[in-house]
Amino acid sequence: MTQSDAEQDLSTQIGENLPYLRRYARALTGSQERGDRYAAATLETILADRSVMMAGLGVKPALFRVLHSVWKSGKTDVIFDSDDALFGAAQKHMAKLTENTREALLLHTIEGFPFGQVAAIMDIDQSEAEHLVQTAQREMADSISGRVLIIEDEPLIAMDLEGIVADLGHRITGNARTRDEAVKLGRAEMPDLILADIRLADNSSGIDAVNDILGQFGTCPVIFITAYPERLLTGDRPEPAFLISKPYQQESVRSAVSQAMFFASTETLRA
Incomplete structure (x- = not known):
């Protein structure tokens, strides 16, 4: 060469x-x-x-x-x-x-x-x-605990995420399978952190769901989970500070949750 x-x-x-x-x-x-x-x-x-x-x-x-x-x-x-x-x-x-x-x-x-x-x-x-x-x-882990909204349409993954979050000492406000469910849960109780999939059960967008919640009810850190992270890491539009690839390692989720709650200044995406 x-x-x-x-x-x-x-x-x-x-x-x-x-x-x-x-x-x-x-x-x-x-x-x-x-x-x-x-x-x-x-x-x-x-x-x-x-x-x-x-x-x-x-x-x-x-x-x-x-x-x-x-x-x-x-x-x-x-x-x-x-x-x-x-x-x-x-x-x-x-x-x-x-x-x-x-x-x-x-x-x-x-x-x-x-x-x-x-x-x-x-x-x-x-x-x-x-x-x-x-x-x-x-x-x-010792510094901050709070309320976490999970937006995930796959039941087994949702249960796994709930377990990880609860083990860290956080309280789950609910799990949404669609954009509308996510907004409803966000309206009922504004979370301190959102953990969201990108593609939801009714083909709605987790990005849209998050932006609806933040636009209507206030700001909080967000962690996105996706099987196609390269599609969101293009530099063409705002990107999340925490983006986890599927299939994920539980330790990656623990780390991202702890850091997002601790840092509390992550940006989200605009669809």
């Missing part, structure tokens, strides 16, 4: 993993716009010096390693609006966490990196990566 071919192959692989890099950055910041600034800064860093893509690590973890270095150094030239109340509240919450715990938790449970790769991305020992994830899970 020539150098030109190798560079083209690297660019292709980076492009394939860019949606997931953006998802990670968005979950870190709680905002699509802020997350995309970090993703863009990551690409600029790589363009300036291809050697930052750590050899032997694999393209995806190497890409995340560069983003992590950008995140830690703050080299984004972004001036955050101090009048952004949600972002300010999120920063206060994050300040209570042990340093580096949230990053490790996201990398391991949402992005699915094994502890060895989490350690390489964060430039720490594997034992420390494992300890950081355990610490994050404990600190977030």
Whole structure:
């Protein structure tokens, strides 16, 4: 393979993993716009010096390693609006966490990196990566409990999600199988968190259901679950900070629920 071919192959692989890099950055910041600034800064860093893509690590973890270095150094030239109340509240919450715990938790449970790769991305020992994830899970689970609305049309999945949420100490306000049911439940009791599938029983949209609830009754963090995450990670429209792929791992749901409740500034989609 020539150098030109190798560079083209690297660019292709980076492009394939860019949606997931953006998802990670968005979950870190709680905002699509802020997350995309970090993703863009990551690409600029790589363009300036291809050697930052750590050899032997694999393209995806190497890409995340560069983003992590950008995140830690703050080299984004972004001036955050101090009048952004949600972002300010999120920063206060994050300040209570042990340093580096949230990053490790996201990398391991949402992005699915094994502890060895989490350690390489964060430039720490594997034992420390494992300890950081355990610490994050404990600190977030102990910090906030609230009301959760589940929007899911598959009964077995709905029951599983209810069990996960209840085990975390949250109260389920109900489970909706359609858009209309979701709005009715949201009207009866506004949740602190919504956990929603995209495609519902009557072919209505979970995205529409969530937007109806938030538009009529107020804002809250949202976690979307879908079998086709790549269709929503396009950058063409607002994207959710937390997007879980089906089939999901229970640990991924636990992590997303804890972080969404803790961070409380996730964005939703507009259909």
